[in-house]
Amino acid sequence: MDCNRCDQDAVMHAAYSGSHLCADHFRESVAKRVRRRIRRDDLVPQDATPENPQTWVIGLSGGKDSVVLTQLLHDTFDDDPRIELVGLTIHEGIEGYRDKSVDACVELSDDLGIHHELVSYAEEFGVRMDDVVEDDPENMAACAYCGVFRRDLLSTYADELEADLLLTGHNLDDEAQTALMNFLEGDVEQIAKHFDASLGPLSKREDQSEFVPRAKPLRDVPEKEVALYAHLEDLPAHITECPHASEAYRGEIQQLLYELEENHPGTRHSIISGYEEVAEIAADEFSGDDGADLQECVECGSTTTREVCRKCSLLEALV
Ligand code: SF4
Numbered sequence: 001m002d003c004n005r006c007d008q009d010a011v012m013h014a015a016y017s018g019s020h021l022c023a024d025h026f027r028e029s030v031a032k033r034v035r036r037r038i039r040r041d042d043l044v045p046q047d048a049t050p051e052n053p054q055t056w057v058i059g060l061s062g063g064k065d066s067v068v069l070t071q072l073l074h075d076t077f078d079d080d081p082r083i084e085l086v087g088l089t090i091h092e093g094i095e096g097y098r099d100k101s102v103d104a105c106v107e108l109s110d111d112l113g114i115h116h117e118l119v120s121y122a123e124e125f126g127v128r129m130d131d132v133v134e135d136d137p138e139n140m141a142a143c144a145y146c147g148v149f150r151r152d153l154l155s156t157y158a159d160e161l162e163a164d165l166l167l168t169g170h171n172l173d174d175e176a177q178t179a180l181m182n183f184l185e186g187d188v189e190q191i192a193k194h195f196d197a198s199l200g201p202l203s204k205r206e207d208q209s210e211f212v213p214r215a216k217p218l219r220d221v222p223e224k225e226v227a228l229y230a231h232l233e234d235l236p237a238h239i240t241e242c243p244h245a246s247e248a249y250r251g252e253i254q255q256l257l258y259e260l261e262e263n264h265p266g267t268r269h270s271i272i273s274g275y276e277e278v279a280e281i282a283a284d285e286f287s288g289d290d291g292a293d294l295q296e297c298v299e300c301g302s303t304t305t306r307e308v309c310r311k312c313s314l315l316e317a318l319v
Pocket residue numbers: 092129142143144146147242243244245246
């Protein structure tokens with residue numbers, strides 16, 4: 001089959017749009033979607049200048065999503081002195097998993113000439129995820145601990161690096177899963193928070209000055225296309241699953257979405273576009289409710305709704 005835009009062989013077919021694209025036109029189409037998302041979400045503020053550049057910290061895990069995001073942001077902003085990119089990699093202490101993906105992060109950052117920071121649970125908190133899973137003092141899934149520690153480090157280092165924006169490589173499948181999970185759990189407040197934390201255009205989000213805003217510029221690109229992009233660009237992405245991965249409910253939703261998308265191409269896109277509209281309405285409705293009971297953790301000083309933050313109480317339970 002030929003590409004729709006030239007006479008090269010097509011390397012992909014997108015059932016949701018009906019398009020067949022060759023490697024060059026496919027790469028161009030991915031880059032275009034990411035740049036359009038950056039514009040629509042107002043990620044580059046008017047007052048960014050070469051003298052007053054914005055620092056964008058990318059959560060760089062070494063998996064295909066964050067590697068593709070980093071490459072595309074580099075291609076987009078390499079000649080733009082208003083944006084400085086920093087890659088931030090978190091080592092959770094998971095034997096045989098993270099070491100290789102850290103290598104991929106170092107290699108990519110070197111290739112692109114961007115600043116790279118590597119931080120670990122071991123150095124920051126004195127724990128490794130492999131040991132946390134063994135101890136399991138709270139009788140929880142591994143990801144429940146890991147998520148608390150990761151969020152803490154991302155926000156601590158976003159502050160330390162004076163980040164204006166924290167960017168992650170969530171793709172269309174990830175976002176459609178989260179949207180559907182929030183719907184099915186019936187948690188409208190969570191949907192409102194999602195809008196203000198990472199989903200809405202920056203200009204429409206409620207001001208949350210105590211947190212660095214987040215953004216997901218890859219969220220219009222399906223997972224398969226991110227993987228194909230990484231492959232065609234020969235990017236040093238590391239693809240193995242974490243041995244502690246345990247989000248069983250997300251797995252069910254993922255399976256459901258695969259089937260729906262197969263039978264009704266375009267389902268992921270329509271879930272997300274409806275969800276974004278509903279999330280904006282919910283965010284308006286809950287506006288002003290947030291932040292009223294925020295305080296500083298008495299142990300570490302981070303912003304929390306409790307006296308001792310979740311990270312500090314987990315660490316206490318682990319020793
Ligand atoms: S799958 Fe779970 S335990 Fe593994 S790195 Fe991700 S959040 Fe951590």
